[in-house]
Amino acid sequence: YTFSKELDDLAGVRNPDNDRLERSLGTIDHPNVAAVTFLYQLPFGAGHNWTSSNKVLQSMMSNWQVSGVYTYTTGAPLTITGTCNGGGIIDASCYPNYNPSFSGGVWQNGGIGSGGANVGTTAYLNKAAFVDPANYTYGSIPRTAPLSLFAPHNMDVDISVRREFHVRESIRLAFQVDAFNINNAVHFAAPGTGIDSASFGIFSSAANQPRKLQFSARVSF
Helix, strand or coil: CCCCCEECCCCCCCCCCCCHHCCCEECCCCCCCEEEEEEEEECCCCCCCECCCHHHHHHHHCCCEEEEEEEEEEECCCCCCEEEEECCCCCCCCEEEECCCCCCCEECCCCCCCCCCCCCCCCCCCCHEEECCCCCCCCCCCCCCCHHEECCCEEEEEEEEEEEEEEEEEEEEEEEEEEEEECCCCCCCCCEEEEECCCECCCECCCCCEEEEEEEEEEEE
């Protein structure tokens, strides 16, 4: 388990001579990262609690192993962007300001995908919390994690089942089945973060891969 905090002061356009204006959580900050691994010898076959008098069946039952990896990572901080109007001189994406008239929470429509809302079409962030800066100015919100906004967490469970057969004294055959994201869970990547975009607050992609199975065999001699 790792608990960490990554800060940086990536140079920005608000003031090239004062990087402290950009000091904030870095975009690679993941406060909590946990990984658990396990290996278990199944209690079947010779020398275990579950045996069989049938030699063929006992041979098939013996020497099976189950192993796995569980990982959990909290989401990275979001970077909210708006549009700066420089009168045709400097017109570009930039940081917006907080909306002084906004109250309440910036998250809306409940949990992701709940309450009848649809991922891919429903905005889960309220753009009314932010406003574009006045002409010829840059916004003042933090570079990352304004209003403590973070992407969703990511989690994965991978399982392997392995059996080794002794063909002869010097020849062994190993058979293995691997299941990646065995529970086929979906964990979303960051939502749209541009307040002037129609995709603001909408989750449109996954941060992980769907369940995959892999079969393999290896001969050692």
